[in-house]
Amino acid sequence: MNWLENLQRSFFDWDAMASVLPALLAVGLKNTLILAAASTVLGILLGMVLAVMGISRSAWLRIPARIYTDIFRGLPAILTILLIGQGFARIGRDIFGPSPYPLGILALSLIAGAYIGEIFRSGIQSVETGQMEACRALSMSHGQGMRLIVIPQGVRRVLPALVNQFIGNVKDSSLVYFLGLLASEREIFRIGQDQAVVTGNLSPLLLAGMFYLIITVPLTHVVNTIDNRLRLGKQKPGGGVSGLVEVGELKNTTGEASATPDGTAAAPAFKAGSLDVRDLDMAYGDLQVLKQIRLKVEPGTVTCVIGPSGSGKSTLLRCLNRLVEPKAGDVLLDGESILAMRPETLRRRVGMVFQHFNLFPNHTALENVMLALTEIKGMATGQARRQAEARLAEVGLAARKDYRPSRLSGGQQQRVAIARALAMDPEVILFDEVTSALDPELVKGVLNLMADLGRRGMTMIVVTHEMGFARKVADQVAFMDEGRIVEVGPPSEIFDRPKSPRLRQFLAEVL
Numbered sequence: 001m002n003w004l005e006n007l008q009r010s011f012f013d014w015d016a017m018a019s020v021l022p023a024l025l026a027v028g029l030k031n032t033l034i035l036a037a038a039s040t041v042l043g044i045l046l047g048m049v050l051a052v053m054g055i056s057r058s059a060w061l062r063i064p065a066r067i068y069t070d071i072f073r074g075l076p077a078i079l080t081i082l083l084i085g086q087g088f089a090r091i092g093r094d095i096f097g098p099s100p101y102p103l104g105i106l107a108l109s110l111i112a113g114a115y116i117g118e119i120f121r122s123g124i125q126s127v128e129t130g131q132m133e134a135c136r137a138l139s140m141s142h143g144q145g146m147r148l149i150v151i152p153q154g155v156r157r158v159l160p161a162l163v164n165q166f167i168g169n170v171k172d173s174s175l176v177y178f179l180g181l182l183a184s185e186r187e188i189f190r191i192g193q194d195q196a197v198v199t200g201n202l203s204p205l206l207l208a209g210m211f212y213l214i215i216t217v218p219l220t221h222v223v224n225t226i227d228n229r230l231r232l233g234k235q236k237p238g239g240g241v242s243g244l245v246e247v248g249e250l251k252n253t254t255g256e257a258s259a260t261p262d263g264t265a266a267a268p269a270f271k272a273g274s275l276d277v278r279d280l281d282m283a284y285g286d287l288q289v290l291k292q293i294r295l296k297v298e299p300g301t302v303t304c305v306i307g308p309s310g311s312g313k314s315t316l317l318r319c320l321n322r323l324v325e326p327k328a329g330d331v332l333l334d335g336e337s338i339l340a341m342r343p344e345t346l347r348r349r350v351g352m353v354f355q356h357f358n359l360f361p362n363h364t365a366l367e368n369v370m371l372a373l374t375e376i377k378g379m380a381t382g383q384a385r386r387q388a389e390a391r392l393a394e395v396g397l398a399a400r401k402d403y404r405p406s407r408l409s410g411g412q413q414q415r416v417a418i419a420r421a422l423a424m425d426p427e428v429i430l431f432d433e434v435t436s437a438l439d440p441e442l443v444k445g446v447l448n449l450m451a452d453l454g455r456r457g458m459t460m461i462v463v464t465h466e467m468g469f470a471r472k473v474a475d476q477v478a479f480m481d482e483g484r485i486v487e488v489g490p491p492s493e494i495f496d497r498p499k500s501p502r503l504r505q506f507l508a509e510v511l
């Protein structure tokens with residue numbers, strides 16, 4: 001039993017623990033938290049700068065960020081702390097006084113910055129490209145899209161990694177004791193170790209270890225909870241995404257004119273612009289994707305663009321709001337060349353709805369619709385809210401306004417995306433295969449809503465594989481093949497009397 005007593009004396013000497021407890025609480029805990037928190041905050045600031053430099057298009061910013069990160073991530077923490085704490089001791093004394101404590105914080109921050117920079121960079125780069133595309137389609141500049149949507153999303157995604165970094169800093173703070181701290185500056189480890197020497201056993205160190213665990217273990221659980229809340233947003237009791245709810249809500253979208261939430265006013269009329277596409281060419285590198293496209297779209301009409309995969313339908317739409325730049329030709333919006341406008345101005349007038357919705361996941365349905373109103377149109381929050389609520393009511397989603405996209409069905413998400421585009425009061429809306437990503441039972445609801453918009457006089461260009469919709473709703477149908485518009489005309493001609501063999505073959509395949 002001798003070894004058992006030995007172990008007990010080494011690790012569980014209660015008197016030794018009791019004697020070190022006050023110092024651990026009053027001095028060690030405070031200093032460890034100061035060291036870890038200060039180095040995390042400074043590391044976050046430095047990491048933000050490094051991340052922005054790291055994703056910059058300029059090599060002059062990217063390369064220094066890379067070199068910094070490689071050095072400070074590659075060196076052992078203790079080496080950096082000693083090099084900075086002792087190497088700069090003289091300068092440190094001049095600036096901070098005799099204590100090496102501030103230099104310890106600086107060294108920890110420089111190390112943390114290198115890791116946090118990489119965490120932010122990968123977080124920002126993990127945000128889907130569709131998010132920035134949606135920002136641009138809502139007329140935001142690149143900077144606004146980064147600031148309002150991409151960076152916050154990236155940062156939220158890396159929250160657990162940042163907490164891990166804080167936990168790392170809590171542990172690494174023990175290394176600054178190598179700089180010879182004053183008694184009042186000792187952190188948890190140093191106090192435990194000093195007392196272990198005095199008592200001749202490891203119990204004070206074991207207690208110090210428990211202090212570290214008390215700080216670090218709950219943090220991981222807290223961050224998981226926060227992360228779940230942020231991801232799911234506010235949840236109303238019984239708020240499912242069932243097909244029944246979907247069908248019930250659709251009643252609101254089938255009427256000729258919808259009402260605002262209080263049911264007092266009819267939905268506003270659309271501005272209904274015209275488009276005139278003139279000899280448009282577009283190429284991705286050497287790949288000529290659009291060839292001499294000509295198309296006239298009258299105000300308040302629905303144009304459906306059909307054609308085989310890869311024929312250039314999406315690219316044509318993206319040229320119309322300059323998400324991609326045409327190589328030659330022009331497009332007139334109400335007689336004005338879109339190439340002569342600022343892209344942001346054009347995109348206020350020409351809205352777009354995407355196949356994959358591209359809703360902003362960490363905003364509610366209402367916020368998704370409001371965002372561009374407040375940020376781009378500069379509308380006061382109250383007015384933007386009322387307008388956004390009216391638009392959500394128009395698409396049958398008034399009751400879902402506080403839901404985040406993850407709590408909505410695909411069909412509901414797509415209707416929020418349509419409300420978001422409508423809220424900008426566009427003259428034209430481009431729909432890019434907006435039902436292709438939906439479950440079959442949800443397609444009808446979205447198509448009904450689009451048909452409703454068409455009836456109410458919105459100018460719409462709809463890339464679609466839904467031939468029934470094109471036949472029923474379109475004023476004209478354009479058939480594209482290999483980058484050209486092969487045939488254009490009213491649905492009855494295109495579907496019942498196709499002229500070109502290529503269109504006949506296409507229809508035989510899809511109908």
Ligand SMILES: Nc1ncnc2c1ncn2[C@@H]1O[C@H](COP(=O)(O)OP(=O)(O)OP(=O)(O)O)[C@@H](O)[C@H]1O
Pocket residue numbers: 284287289307308309310311312313314315316
């Ligand atoms: N970003 C890009 N870079 C290079 N090539 C591209 C890019 N986007 C599209 N393409 C190419 O341009 C051509 C037209 O693509 P586009 O997406 O416009 O066709 P689509 O008719 O909309 O096809 P689908 O019905 O499959 O969506 C295709 O050959 C495609 O591979």
